Amino acid sequence: MFVLAELKDNVRIAPDQFNLKLVDAVRDEIDRKLANKVLLNVGLCIALKEIVSLKDSIILPGDGASHTEVLFRYVVFRPMVGTVMTGKIRTCSREGVHVTLGFFDDILIPHAALQHPSRFDEAEQAWVWEYPLEDGNKHDLFMDVGEPIKFRVSREIFEETSPIGPPKAEGQASQNANTSAAAAAAATVAASQEVKAPYKIIGAINESGLGVLSWWDQQAKDDEQEGEEDNTEYDNDDDGEGACEE
Known part of the structure; x- marks a missing residue:
């Protein structure tokens, strides 16, 4: 149900995070980007497992943040077919x-x-x-x-x-249209869009x-009760046979 996915990303660390250790800042940024997100053909990201490797950090011209290529393993929810x-x-x-x-x-x-x-x-x-x-x-x-x-x-x-933008108007609204009616119409169109x-x-x-x-709990109880009734009848038959022999 849960698997480890090995991923690679170029992590950007903002200048206000330079006071943290690089590993801690990278962990926080990876979790911020991926936690509870779905990666195509990978699954639902749950939590960071471990960082495998960190390459040298670089600062690009015009950007005060550092950029680090990171190889890491992430816990992903993706149950196998048949589970x-x-x-x-x-x-x-x-x-x-x-x-x-x-x-x-x-x-x-x-x-x-x-x-x-x-x-x-x-x-x-x-x-x-x-x-x-x-x-x-x-x-x-x-x-x-x-x-x-x-x-x-x-x-x-x-x-x-991809992000869904505001619904496109099918025609130009009348200048004298009621504001509440227009809002209700827009809400209806938005709700009709398939997400x-x-x-x-x-x-x-x-x-x-x-x-x-x-369903099955009740069936198991019924089977158990039937088994107890059968055992009770069997015990009564044995008692009757013993009484006749005496």
Whole structure:
């Protein structure tokens, strides 16, 4: 789930940081630049592990800061495909179940990768697994927000992103337009713009043992109770046989 990535960067240290040791100033600058950032095809940066090497610092003409080429190792979140993880359901939509790990929210379990058969309940805004019973009926198992869920990583998606500017006006607004109406229209246009996540994980729960943890906990309790009942009946039969022999 967490890996060490070896990276190289040219770190700029401002003059007001010259009072610090070079290693400490470089550490602070690397963490400031990378912590909680996504690097394309690398993953989500978590924390600096160690500095491998520092080259000589140079000062460029017209710039009072120092520039140092640094080779370092950084702890990165990037689970391998096939890894089983446990998170919590953040929201549900027709697209599927959105899961959070607390520090990472861009996890989607698409509807095609849910337990089969499943349906989306509009009233509850939750996906429901129609669990088949032995008598042919079905028992609804809800995927409620906040429930712990176990899933398998099936795919990862990296996308290049760039800052999104203000929405472009489709036409010139009337001079007599109401200010609040214009602001509401701008907010609507901005909300309609698709915001791409730089790193997204696609998961799946369509196999035994995966899904909402409470499903399997309840099944284990039911199996344990059935086993205790079977043992009780077996003990009663033994007592009866002993009484007959006497």
